[in-house]
Amino acid sequence: MTAHHNSGRKLPVVYLVDDEEVVRDALGWLLRSRRLLSEGFGSAEAFEAMLDARPDQARDWPDAPSCLLLDVRMPGMSGLALFERLLQRGLCGGLDQGVVQPPLLPVIFLTGHGDVPTAVAAVKRGAFDFVEKPFSDNGLVDRIEQALALSGQAIEARQQRGQMAQRVAELTEREREVMQLVIQALPNKLIADQLHISVRTVEVHRARVFEKMNVKSAVELTNLLREL
DSSP states (O other), rough: OOOOEEEEEOOOEEEHHHSSHHHHHHHHHHHHHOEEEEEEEEHHHHHHHHHSSSTTTTOOOOSOOOOEEEEEEOSOOOHHHHHHOOOHTTTEEEETTTTEOOSSEEEEEEEEEEGGGHHHHHHHHOOOOESSSSSSSHHHHHHHHHHHHHHHHHHHHHHHHHHHHHHHHHHHHHHHHHHHHHHTOOHHHHHHHHHTTOOHHHHHHHHHHHHHHHSSHHHHHHHHHOOO
């Protein structure tokens, strides 16, 4: 089953990557019974091919809250190897410029008993969780719903960063120069001296920067740019 629209709002999707069709079918049925959409893949390669086939190379993907249920052991590329590739794509959170980023695509590993130590290590690397087979239906769905909520937050944060970057891009070169000095907490007189313009001109540019960036103070502007 594929997703996606309900009154213009995209619905959450759970991706299932497991080489056992019976497992994918059972999980798909479980998710449908909880009114969750899912999409199954029989291998890690098939899931990665889906990402590569997207026109934007998955740069802006996912655009709806998403979660990946990933089997650890599969023929060909293992679940762990796929997870490493997703980390490299920036889909599974991790550190970015020293800041912990929430995952756009939280990964829940499905493991056998012998894979638990490996799954624990994956969680330490940024996986959302692991569930040992056989699993509790209610427990698994609870974790999936938590993962989808986290993904939704990450997507919203990405959209806000994109909007802020667009606002900065729409500033004139002079406005960006003034903005850089404003966030250094320089008074208008010093900004005017550094840019060899009048204080009145600085005031005009400063007001335009605040208006375009939709902020009311230098502190608010600084905090906003820190999130970029």
